[in-house]
Structure formats: structure tokens, C-alpha cells
Amino acid sequence: xxxxxxxxxxxGRLCHLLTTEGLPxxxxxxxxxxxGSFLTVNAREVKKVPLLRGKSVFNLFFEPSTRTRTxxxxxxxxxxxxxxxxxxxxxxxxxxxxxxxxxxxxxxxxADMFVVRHSQSGAAHLIARHVGAGIHVINAxxxxxxxxxxxxxxxxxxxxxxxxxxxxxxxxxxxxLHSRVARSEIHALTTLGVPEVRVIAPRTLLPMxxxxxxxxxxxxxxxGLEDVDVVMMLRLQNERMNGALLPSAQExxxxxxxxxxxxxxxxxxxxxxxxxxxxxxxxxxxxxxxGRQSVILxxxxxxxxxxxxxxxxxxxxxxx
Amino acid sequence: xxxxxxxxxxxGRLCHLLTTEGLPxxxxxxxxxxxGSFLTVNAREVKKVPLLRGKSVFNLFFEPSTRTRTxxxxxxxxxxxxxxxxxxxxxxxxxxxxxxxxxxxxxxxxADMFVVRHSQSGAAHLIARHVGAGIHVINAxxxxxxxxxxxxxxxxxxxxxxxxxxxxxxxxxxxxLHSRVARSEIHALTTLGVPEVRVIAPRTLLPMxxxxxxxxxxxxxxxGLEDVDVVMMLRLQNERMNGALLPSAQExxxxxxxxxxxxxxxxxxxxxxxxxxxxxxxxxxxxxxxGRQSVILxxxxxxxxxxxxxxxxxxxxxxx
Amino acid sequence: xxxxxxxxxxxGRLCHLLTTEGLPxxxxxxxxxxxGSFLTVNAREVKKVPLLRGKSVFNLFFEPSTRTRTxxxxxxxxxxxxxxxxxxxxxxxxxxxxxxxxxxxxxxxxADMFVVRHSQSGAAHLIARHVGAGIHVINAxxxxxxxxxxxxxxxxxxxxxxxxxxxxxxxxxxxxLHSRVARSEIHALTTLGVPEVRVIAPRTLLPMxxxxxxxxxxxxxxxGLEDVDVVMMLRLQNERMNGALLPSAQExxxxxxxxxxxxxxxxxxxxxxxxxxxxxxxxxxxxxxxGRQSVILxxxxxxxxxxxxxxxxxxxxxxx
Numbered sequence: 013x014x015x016x017x018x019x020x021x022x023x024g025r026l027c028h029l030l031t032t033e034g035l036p037x038x039x040x041x042x043x044x045x046x047x048g049s050f051l052t053v054n055a056r057e058v059k060k061v062p063l064l065r066g067k068s069v070f071n072l073f074f075e076p077s078t079r080t081r082t083x084x085x086x087x088x089x090x091x092x093x094x095x096x097x098x099x100x101x102x103x104x105x106x107x108x109x110x111x112x113x114x115x116x117x118x119x120x121x122x123a124d125m126f127v128v129r130h131s132q133s134g135a136a137h138l139i140a141r142h143v144g145a146g147i148h149v150i151n152a153x154x155x156x157x158x159x160x161x162x163x164x165x166x167x168x169x170x171x172x173x174x175x176x177x178x179x180x181x182x183x184x185x186x187x188x189l190h191s192r193v194a195r196s197e198i199h200a201l202t203t204l205g206v207p208e209v210r211v212i213a214p215r216t217l218l219p220m221x222x223x224x225x226x227x228x229x230x231x232x233x234x235x236g237l238e239d240v241d242v243v244m245m246l247r248l249q250n251e252r253m254n255g256a257l258l259p260s261a262q263e264x265x266x267x268x269x270x271x272x273x274x275x276x277x278x279x280x281x282x283x284x285x286x287x288x289x290x291x292x293x294x295x296x297x298x299x300x301x302x303g304r305q306s307v308i309l310x311x312x313x314x315x316x317x318x319x320x321x322x323x324x325x326x327x328x329x330x331x332x
Numbered sequence: 333x334x335x336x337x338x339x340x341x342x343x344g345r346l347c348h349l350l351t352t353e354g355l356p357x358x359x360x361x362x363x364x365x366x367x368g369s370f371l372t373v374n375a376r377e378v379k380k381v382p383l384l385r386g387k388s389v390f391n392l393f394f395e396p397s398t399r400t401r402t403x404x405x406x407x408x409x410x411x412x413x414x415x416x417x418x419x420x421x422x423x424x425x426x427x428x429x430x431x432x433x434x435x436x437x438x439x440x441x442x443a444d445m446f447v448v449r450h451s452q453s454g455a456a457h458l459i460a461r462h463v464g465a466g467i468h469v470i471n472a473x474x475x476x477x478x479x480x481x482x483x484x485x486x487x488x489x490x491x492x493x494x495x496x497x498x499x500x501x502x503x504x505x506x507x508x509l510h511s512r513v514a515r516s517e518i519h520a521l522t523t524l525g526v527p528e529v530r531v532i533a534p535r536t537l538l539p540m541x542x543x544x545x546x547x548x549x550x551x552x553x554x555x556g557l558e559d560v561d562v563v564m565m566l567r568l569q570n571e572r573m574n575g576a577l578l579p580s581a582q583e584x585x586x587x588x589x590x591x592x593x594x595x596x597x598x599x600x601x602x603x604x605x606x607x608x609x610x611x612x613x614x615x616x617x618x619x620x621x622x623g624r625q626s627v628i629l630x631x632x633x634x635x636x637x638x639x640x641x642x643x644x645x646x647x648x649x650x651x652x
Numbered sequence: 653x654x655x656x657x658x659x660x661x662x663x664g665r666l667c668h669l670l671t672t673e674g675l676p677x678x679x680x681x682x683x684x685x686x687x688g689s690f691l692t693v694n695a696r697e698v699k700k701v702p703l704l705r706g707k708s709v710f711n712l713f714f715e716p717s718t719r720t721r722t723x724x725x726x727x728x729x730x731x732x733x734x735x736x737x738x739x740x741x742x743x744x745x746x747x748x749x750x751x752x753x754x755x756x757x758x759x760x761x762x763a764d765m766f767v768v769r770h771s772q773s774g775a776a777h778l779i780a781r782h783v784g785a786g787i788h789v790i791n792a793x794x795x796x797x798x799x800x801x802x803x804x805x806x807x808x809x810x811x812x813x814x815x816x817x818x819x820x821x822x823x824x825x826x827x828x829l830h831s832r833v834a835r836s837e838i839h840a841l842t843t844l845g846v847p848e849v850r851v852i853a854p855r856t857l858l859p860m861x862x863x864x865x866x867x868x869x870x871x872x873x874x875x876g877l878e879d880v881d882v883v884m885m886l887r888l889q890n891e892r893m894n895g896a897l898l899p900s901a902q903e904x905x906x907x908x909x910x911x912x913x914x915x916x917x918x919x920x921x922x923x924x925x926x927x928x929x930x931x932x933x934x935x936x937x938x939x940x941x942x943g944r945q946s947v948i949l950x951x952x953x954x955x956x957x958x959x960x961x962x963x964x965x966x967x968x969x970x971x972x
Contacts, residue, residue, distance in 0.1 A: 054762045058706030060734070066378030068406060078738055079757065086708060086761055089734040094380070094409040098398055109609035117399065117608060120632035121406055122374045288757060289749035312760035386698030388726060414700070414729040418718055429929035437719065437928060440952035441726055442694045 018140055028140040028149040029322050031158035032200040040204055044168050046321035046330055047314065053090065054316055063329040064093035067124040071097045072115075073152075074130040079289065080152050083161075083312075084127045087319035093124075115139050119147055125323065126150070133157035133192075148326035156192050161322060162287050163196035165315040167204060169307055170242055172314065173283050177204040183236055183278075184227075185212040186246030186268060186295055189219050189257075193287050194246055202226045212236035214267065216257040233268055237277040245270055245286045248295045261294045271297045275305065283307045338460055348460040348469040349642050351478035352520040360524060364488050366641035366650055367634065373410065374636055383649040384413035387444040391417045392435075393472075394450040399609065400472050403481075403632075404447045407639035413444075435459050439467055445643065446470070453477035453512075468646040476512050481642060482607050483516035485635040487524060489627055490562055492634065493603050497524040503557055503598075504547075505532040505588060506566030506615055509539050509577075513607050514566055522546045532556035534587065536577040553588055557597040565590055565606045568615045581614045591617045595625065603627045658780055668780040668789040669962050671798035672840040680844055684808050686961035686970055687954065693730065694956055703969040704733035707764040711737045712755075713792075714770040719929065720792050723952075724767045727959035733764075755779050759787055765963065766790070773797035773832075788966035796832050801962060802927050803836035805955040807844060809947055810882055812954065813923050817844040823876055823918075824867075825852040825908060826886030826935055829859050829897075833927050834886055842866045852876035854907065856897040873908055877917040885910055885926045888935045901934045911937045915945065923947045 017034055021027045026039055053061055069088040071081050076099055088095045100114065115126065125148045128136045133155030140149040153159040167177075174180055182201055188194045188211050201209050202225070209227045211218070223229060230236030237243060253261045270284065284296075284306045292298045301308060324330040337354055341347045346359055373381055389408040391401050396419055408415045420434065435446065445468045448456045453475030460469040473479040487497075494500055502521055508514045508531050521529050522545070529547040531538070543549060550556030557563060573581040590604065604616075604626045612618045621628060644650040657674055661667045666679055693701055709728040711721050716739055728735045740754065755766065765788045768776045773795030780789040793799040807817075814820055822841055828834045828851050841849050842865070849867040851858070863869060870876030877883060893901040910924065924936075924946045932938045941948060964970040 056706070059708065059762060060706035066376070066380035066410075068379065068409075078740065082736055082738060082758070083761065085736055086734065089736075090706075090708075094406065096402055096405055096409075098402060100398060110612070113608075113610060113612075116629055117632050118402070120629040121403065121636050122379060122633065288753075290753060292750070292753075309756055309760040312757050313762065316761050386696070386700035386730075388699065388730075390722075414726065416722055416725055416729075418722060420718065430932070433928075433930060433932075436949060437952050438722070440949040441723065441956050442699060442953065 018137060026325055028136075029160050029326065030136050030140055030149065030151045032160045032163045032196045032203070033158070034199075035203065037203050037205065040164070040167065040200060043164055043318065043321050043325065044171055046325060047164075047168050047317040050317040050320040050324075051314070053320070054313070059090050060092060061090065062092045063324050064088065064091035064124075064327055067093045067327060068122060069093045069095050069125045069127065069323070070118055070123050071095065071127045072118070072129070073097070073099050074101070074111075074128075074135070075153075076101070077129055077153070080129060083315050084150070084152060084319055087316050088125075088323060090316070091320055091323055093323075111135065111138065112142055115142060119143050123147055125326065127152050129153045131155055150322060150326070153192055156190055156195070158196045159192040160196050161315070161319055162193050163200040164322070165311055165318040166197055166244065166285060166287070167200050168314045168318050169283070169285060169311050172310070173307060174241055177201070177206050180206050180242060181208045181210070181240045182206050182242040182244065183210040183212055183230075183240040184244045184246065185233065185236070185270065187217045187248055187252060188213045188222060188246070189217045190249060190252070191246050197244060198225045198227055210236050210240065212268070214258070217252075234274050234277050237274055240278045241282055243270065243275065243278055243282055243284045245284065245296050247287060247289065248291055253294065261291075265294055269293070269295055269297060270300050272299050272303070275300055281305075285311055288312070338457060346645055348456075349480050349646065350456050350460055350469065350471045352480045352483045352516045352523065353478070354519075355523065357523050357525065360484070360487065360520060363484055363638065363641050363645060364491055366645060367484075367488050367637040370637040370640040370644075371634070373640070374633070379410050380412060381410065382412045383644050384408065384411035384444075384647055387413045387647060388442060389413045389415050389445045389447065389643070390438050390443050391415065391447045392438070392449070393417070393419050394421070394431075394448075394455065395473075396421070397449055397473070400449060403635050404470075404472060404639055407636050408445075408643060410636070411640055411643055413643070431455065431458065432462055435462060439463050443467055445646065447472050449473045451475055470642060470646070473512055476510055476515070478516045479512040480516050481635070481639055482513050483520045484642070485631055485638040486517055486564065486605060486607070487520050488634045488638050489603070489605060489631050492630070493627060494561055497521070497526050500526050500562060501528045501530070501560045502526050502562040502564065503530040503532055503550075503560040504564045504566065505553065505556070505590065507537045507568055507572060508533045508542060508566070509537045510569060510572065511566050517564060518545050518547055530556050530560065532588070534578070537572075554594050554597050557594055560598045561602055563590065563595065563598055563602055563604045565604065565616050567607060567609065568611055573614065581611075585614055589613070589615055589617060590620050592619050592623070595620055605631055608632070658777060666965055668776075669800050669966065670776050670780055670789065670791045672800045672803045672836045672843065673798070674839075675843065677843050677845065680804070680807065680840060683804055683958065683961050683965060684811055686965060687804075687808050687957040690957040690960040690964075691954070693960070694953070699730050700732060701730065702732045703964050704728065704731035704764075704967055707733045707967060708762060709733045709735050709765045709767065709963070710758055710763050711735065711767045712758070712769070713737070713739050714741070714751075714768075714775070715793075716741070717769055717793070720769060723955050724790075724792060724959055727956050728963060730956070731960055731963055733963070751775065751778065752782050755782060759783050763787055765966065767792050769793045771795055790962060790966070793832055796830055796835070798836045799832040800836050801955070801959055802833050803840045804962070805951055805958040806837055806884065806925060806927070807840050808954045808958050809923075809925060809951050812950070813947060814881055817841070817846050820846050820882060821848045821850070821880045822846050822882040822884065823850040823852055823870075823880045824884045824886065825873065825876070825910065827857045827888055827892060828853045828862060828886070829857045830889060830892065831886050837884060838865050838867055850876050850880065852908070854898070857892075874914050874917050877914055880918045881922055883910065883915065883918055883922055883924045885924065885936050887927060887929065888931055893934065901931075905934055909933070909935055909937060910940050912939050912943070915940055925951055928952070
């Protein structure tokens with residue numbers, strides 16, 4: 013007997029979104045389907061539906077991220093929720109209160125949903141284990157572990173431009189080692205049936221035994237990009253740029269920056285993705301970032317719809 | 333002739349909530365009664381009533397406190413108010429503007445309510461004296477002086493679990509000297525008719541002539557807890573822990589930390605309260621904090637209802 | 653052929669508010685007229701109209717200003733917009749993302765309006781050039797360049813108290829050199845037909861060739877105030893007070909602080925204005941700031957109505 017999936021309730025319904033790992037393809041597809049209907053809401057004159065009216069959504073950010081917080085805030089507000097932003101660094105945490113005490117307190121205020129960002133892997137899982145029934149947790153990034161809404165919006169983007177996952181060759185390029193985005197993408201891609209996922213990175217930025225995740229490993233970027241349908245670039249964190257793992261940003265760009273020349277090795281209709289914020293001239297050339305194959309801004313648009321979908325499904329307001 | 337109560341208008345109605353001191357029992361009871369009706373709102377599917385629709389509530393925090401700000405923000409949003417958070421440290425205050433100029437400015441924006449937190453005792457009173465008619469001030473903690481909504485939620489908690497105030501023995505334990513919470517609790521308890529209020533603290537953490545407030549003083553915690561119905565713990569501020577007034581956090585815990593053993597001296601059905609955030613292992617043992625007598629999380633739940641009650645009464649939307 | 657006005661669309665309608673420079677008098681007057689109708693909304697019991705319901709307004713502050721952000725936030729909320737505050741210093745900007753990438757990202761979230769504050773002159777123009785059709789930009793202050801909503805609320809104030817612009821003598825006093833407020837006021841005043849605009853400042857705080865803007869220059873404040881109808885004081889930035897351009901705050905006050913004595917040189921019914929926050933005792937005496945000729949607080953009240961008017965006109969919800 014296996015341990016029950018912490019993201020599913022006893023009826024197999026999604027109650028938390030913590031990671032794409034272990035989520036069945038049917039649930040991933042259901043989220044993408046639901047997101048499609050919210051895309052039209054976001055394009056309307058009045059971008060608002062009452063699905064979460066009277067619900068309290070707490071953006072609980074133990075690590076600052078204006079951009080990610082904003083996407084969840086705008087998604088929740090378009091669902092008519094009451095949103096409270098908490099950046100917990102100048103707050104009780106510094107007063108010595110534990111993470112679980114903070115969450116227990118907010119739960120006692122009749123919270124409905126926590127969107128959690130934390131520098132430690134596993135923080136969202138820990139919180140999900142301790143909240144009461146009826147409170148839903150969304151992982152907005154925990155350490156190097158997972159960033160499932162980013163992966164889901166990436167899947168939405170791929171499905172939007174490429175249709176069937178089962179015929180695709182996808183490359184993920186960059187700092188796989190430190191990237192929660194890469195981990196969540198790999199799990200989602202393999203679950204959705206992508207037959208070939210390649211990771212392209214220098215040895216120093218690859219996790220041990222990454223092949224076990226069902227990917228092939230390439231050090232030579234030009235060869236790794238050969239005939240791929242989708243190029244998913246990763247952000248190189250500033251602190252890596254001149255650290256022990258890498259010689260310099262310039263050398264990194266030469267080997268692993270996505271230039272028009274390297275992109276030419278991919279299929280002519282390949283799309284280029286990036287989770288943002290981009291380091292232009294480090295992991296991606298502006299000619300590519302702003303080029304005709306780039307779908308980086310549509311990713312952002314889809315991201316709002318995907319987050320609205322996840323929130324609505326968790327709140328039981330939409331039958332996935 | 334006495335000075336008029338700054339919290340009451342000429343008809344004796346509550347126009348500001350600045351302190352529990354000097355408030356008649358009838359008003360305290362009316363707030364608790366009103367809070368009861370809001371408890372049911374907070375447990376509903378749609379936690380929202382339109383009582384403060386179109387009103388502007390400003391959370392004016394001159395001292396950061398994410399937790400307290402959050403309770404007022406969520407209370408105001410559930411009343412459908414427009415809420416604006418101002419943490420005034422990086423703002424005009426640092427540009428040399430006076431407190432009263434800041435408030436006059438916000439008032440001119442047609443503010444309806446100010447929730448004020450300030451490190452200086454008397455700040456909320458000062459503001460209340462200067463705002464125009466129709467603008468209401470709630471003290472969310474001023475220096476060592478008062479924290480009336482905390483005291484009111486504590487009274488709600490006591491009434492909820494113990495019923496009649498007039499038969500109770502209540503102990504307040506910890507750093508009475510620096511605690512605005514303790515002051516506000518003592519005034520509320522005595523006004524509501526609690527016949528015996530004990531304060532338990534080392535001499536160095538007691539205000540001069542604290543007995544004048546109508547309490548008895550105990551240095552020995554075990555004896556002070558003898559047969560009490562309610563144990564109200566106070567938070568020990570970090571800065572006191574290794575300061576001149578106390579030997580160390582460990583020694584403090586030995587003498588004044590609430591352990592199961594010490595709690596056993598109280599009545600078997602005694603409740604344990606704490607305003608949060610807790611220092612586990614300093615003023616309270618986890619076995620007690622999470623134990624069957626703890627009502628610390630219900631306090632938080634009641635706190636939202638009490639704040640909704642105060643705001644509604646001040647705004648004249650509820651007949652207390 | 654002149655370059656098209658970046659603030660007007662091809663039909664001559666306002667699509668961005670970036671500066672008062674180059675805006676036709678008819679548009680300025682239309683904004684003031686519209687603001688008048690919002691004044692009554694702000695004085696109502698329920699201060700809310702649904703004009704921007706379902707619209708997303710982003711307060712994009714690259715330079716902190718709690719006061720200005722608050723005025724826009726409250727204006728947008730009273731129009732029922734969803735408001736997201738972004739103080740971009742701890743965010744993507746520090747992660748190396750460019751200003752335009754940040755804005756492109758937020759635009760992709762289906763933003764409707766950006767309220768932009770930036771320390772660099774031209775930032776709002778740059779953003780307006782790059783956002784898609786249907787997204788409106790309001791300049792909330794860029795470097796030393798412009799602060800058009802401040803100038804518009806000042807015009808509203810003058811019109812409210814003085815009626816016809818074409819009979820007025822107006823003095824602007826203080827640090828003209830560094831003041832975006834002064835620039836925006838001068839453009840608005842001359843466009844609206846004020847026949848005599850005087851600037852009063854020490855030589856070190858005057859821009860080169862300021863006369864080209866259509867103003868007369870006075871170093872002697874008492875003489876410059878002779879018979880004026882309106883005195884517009886400017887804030888002296890803290891960093892100027894003891895810098896190379898000025899001897900000291902005290903000497904500045906003696907020469908350019910507005911005292912009752914100096915004000916007596918103006919017309920007896922002259923009004924005194926200040927954009928706030930005031931440095932009492934530096935550029936203005938408290939006796940004047942709080943005196944019968946001061947309209948400094950009404951300016952703030954009008955400011956909310958003016959911002960509501962600008963937002964409604966830009967959103968196409970009000971026919972100007």
C-alpha cells in the first residue's frame with residue numbers, strides 16, 4: 013500500500029496544489045481545460061466572476077517575490093476573493109513564532125486558501141498537513157523543490173501552441189540543479205505523455221541522477237536542441253553567475269545562452285519559453301526573447317488563467 | 333465635573349475605541365453581543381456583509397505588525413469596506429511631516445475610519461482629538477498604554493467559555509510592566525465585574541502601584557494560579573529576555589512559564605489564553621499551548637468577529 | 653508636421669496622462685468638470701461607483717511614496733477597480749529585469765491601467781510608448797519632469813476658489829529647479845489662460861531660461877507676492893536644506909518661507925496652496941499653513957476627485 017497523495021482528498025479530488033509530481037494526467041488536463049474558460053474572462057471588459065466571493069485568500073510569502081505574488085493576487089481578485097498579502101519577514105516570524113503557529117493563527121481567522129512561497133523545500137507540504145479541512149494550500153515555490161503553477165502554465169502554453177503532448181520533443185535548458193521550475197516541468201511533461209524530454213546544462217548545474225526522472229542529458233546545447241518542438245529556458249540566478257559553479261555570465265551565455273544560431277537547430281516552428289524574469293544576454297539573447305518564436309508573454313497571460321483555474325477547482329466552485 | 337470621555341459622543345455612543353479604561357460595562361457587553369452575530373458570518377460559505385460598503389478604512393501602522401494589521405484588514409474586508417494599508421516609516425513621516433499632518437491629509441481623502449498602531453502611548457488619543465466628526469479611530473496598540481480590541485476579544489473568549497464574569501477568578505501572568513494588553517485586560521475585567529484579578533510577575537516586571545488598578549499581586553506563580561478559572565498569559569518581548577530586568581529566558585520559564593504542573597494548581601476546567609505570538613518554551617510550554625485547556629486559537633477566531641463588531645458599531649451600522 | 657501628442661489617440665481623445673505640457677485647454681477643463689461630479693461621490697455615505705468594475709489598476713512605484721500611492725489607490729477603489737500595489741525595489745528590478753520587461757509582463761496579465769512613479773524623468777512616457785492599445789498610463793511623478801495629477805488638482809482648487817483663470821495673478825514659490833510639480837503647474841496655468849505667472853526663488857533653485865515657459869522671475873519674495881491671487885508653495889526637499897545650493901533651512905525660511913507678514917503683500921483674498929508634505933518652519937509658517945487663507949486640505953480632497961476623473965476618462969467610462 014502506498015502513502016496517500018497529500019494533494020488529493022479521499023474521493024481523489026484535488027485539495028491542495030503542492031507539486032506536479034504524482035498528480036494524475038486527468039487532473040493536470042482538467043486544470044488546463046478549466047484555465048481555457050478563464051482566458052475568456054480575462055479578455056472581457058469586466059474581468060471578474062463571483063466564484064470566490066466572500067472567500068479569504070492569504071498570500072503568505074516568506075520569501076519576497078513581487079511578480080509571483082501579483083499573479084496570484086490578480087487571479088484571486090478576478091475571482092472576487094478577499095486577498096490579504098503577508099510578507100512574513102518583518103512580522104511574527106522574526107518575533108520567534110513558528111511557521112505552524114503563524115499558519116494556525118491565520119487559519120483561525122477562517123482562511124480559505126493559502127498561497128505559500130518559502131525558501132525551504134517542503135514548506136507548503138508541511139503547511140498542508142496541518143491546516144484544517146476546507147483550507148486549501150497552493151505552493152507558489154518552495155526552495156529547490158516545486159513550483160507547480162509555473163509548470164501548469166507552461167503545459168497550458170505547450171498545449172495551446174503544439175496540441176498533442178504525445179508527439180513532442182521538449183528541451184529544458186539551464187540551471188536544472190537549483191530550479192524548482194525545472195523539476196515541476198519534468199514531472200508534468202512526463203505525466204502528460206511527452207515522449208522525449210531533454211535537459212541541457214553544464215555538469216555543475218545538473219542534479220545527481222537526473223536521468224531517473226525520465227529525461228536525457230545533453231551538455232552540448234546545439235546538439236541538444238536538434239529537432240525539438242519546445243525550448244524551455246531557465247533563469248540563471250544572479251548568485252550563480254560568478255560563483256564556483258560557473259566561470260562567468262559571458263561564458264555561460266556562449267555555451268548555454270539561447271541565440272538565433274542555436275535556436276536554428278530546433279524545428280522551424282519550435283516555441284521558446286522562459287518563466288521570467290529574464291536575464292537578457294545571459295541565458296537568452298534579446299533577438300530570441302523578442303523574436304517570432306517567443307511565447308514568453310503569452311505564458312504570463314495563460315498564467316493568470318491557470319491560477320484562476322487552480323483556485324476555483326480547489327474551492328470546489330468548478331467541477332474539473 | 334469630570335472631563336468628557338473622549339470615546340463617547342454627546343449622546344453617550346461609542347465614537348472611538350481608544351482604551352477599555354473608562355468604558356461603561358454596558359458598552360463592553362454590547363460589543364461582545366454584536367461580535368456574537370458576526371461569528372456566524374465568518375463561518376459562512378460567503379463571509380461577507382455589506383455593512384461598510386463604500387467606506388474607507390485606513391490601517392495606519394507607525395509600528396509594523398503584520399498579524400494585527402491582518403486581523404483588521406480581514407475584518408474590514410468582510411464588512412465590504414475599502415481598506416488601505418499604510419505602514420508609515422518609509423513615508424511622509426520620514427519626510428518630516430507631523431503625525432497630525434499625515435492624519436489631516438488622510439482625513440481630507442474622506443476617510444471613515446483609522447486603525448492606528450503606534451509605538452508611543454497616547455498616539456491614538458491624539459489622533460482622535462483632531463479628526464473631524466464622522467471619522468472614527470480604533471487604537472490597535474499604542475506604546476505600553478492600551479490595546480482595547482485585544483482585551484475585548486479576550487473578554488469575548490472568557491464569556492464564551494465561562495459565562496458570568498461575576499463569579500470568576502482570573503490570573504494575568506508575565507511582563508505586566510511593558511504590556512498594553514495587560515492594562516487593557518485589567519480595566520475590562522474589573523469593569524465587567526470580575527471579583528478577583530491576580531497579576532503574577534517578578535517584581536522587575538510589575539508597574540509601580542499596580543494594586544491601585546484593583547488587582548492582587550503574586551510573585552509565586554504556583555500559588556497565584558491556585559483555583560483560578562482563567563489564566564491569561566502575556567508574551568515576553570524578545571528584548572526583555574536577556575536584558576537587565578531578567579536573568580535569562582530559561583530562568584524566566586522556570587519561574588513564570590506555564591507548564592502542565594503549574595497549570596494543575598488552577599481549577600480543572602480553567603482556560604488558558606495568550607494574545608500571540610507565543611514564545612514556546614519561554615512563557616508557555618507547548619504541552620499547555622496545544623493542550624485541552626488552551627483556547628488560544630479560538631481567541632483569534634473571536635478576534636475577527638470582535639473587530640467587525642467594533643467597526644460596525646463605530647460606523648453606526650449596528651445598533652449596539 | 654509636428655510629432656503626434658503621445659497622450660492623445662488618433663481621435664484626439666486622452667489615452668495617457670503623462671504631462672500637462674501640450675494638453676489642450678479643452679481637455680484640462682474636461683478633466684476638471686468631470687472631477688466636480690466625483691466630488692459628490694466622495695461626500696456620499698457609500699463612496700463607490702462601478703465605473704471601473706473588473707478593471708485592473710497597477711500602482712507601479714519605482715520610488716516609494718505612500719501618500720501618492722494612497723491617493724491613487726483610494727481613487728481606483730472608489731471606482732470599483734481591482735488595485736494591485738507594486739513597489740518595485742525588492743522585486744524583479746533588483747533581479748536585473750528591465751523596466752520594459754516588467755511592464756510587458758504586467759500588461760500580459762491584462763492590465764488596464766498603470767499608475768507610474770519613477771525617479772527618472774521620462775519613465776512614464778517610455779512605458780506609454782510600449783504598452784498595447786487599451787492600456788492607459790498615468791504619470792504619478794517622474795524625476796524632475798512632471799506630476800500632472802498634482803497640477804490638475806491644483807487647477808481644480810484654483811478654479812473652485814477663484815473661478816475664471818483669465819483674471820488671475822499666480823505665484824509659485826520655492827525650489828523650481830528640482831520640482832516636477834512646478835513644471836506641471838506652469839504648463840497648466842499658461843494653457844488655461846492665466847495671464848501672469850510668477851516664479852519666486854533664489855537663483856540657485858531656478859532652472860536655466862525659466863522665462864521661456866512664460867513666467868516672470870522674482871528673487872524678492874515680498875515683492876513677488878504683491879497683489880497675487882494665488883500663492884503656490886513648493887516643498888523644499890530635505891536633501892537641499894543643507895546642501896551646496898542653500899545656506900541653511902533657517903536662512904531659507906527667512907527669505908522664502910511663507911509667513912503672515914509676507915502673505916500680507918498678496919491680495920487679501922489670496923489662497924495659499926502646498927502639494928504636501930509640508931516642512932513647517934522651512935517653506936511655510938504654521939500660522940499660514942493652518943490659517944484662514946490656506947486651502948491645503950481641500951487640495952487633498954479635490955485630488956481624489958481629480959484622480960477618479962482622470963481614470964474614468966482614460967478608461968472611456970466617462971465622456972469628457
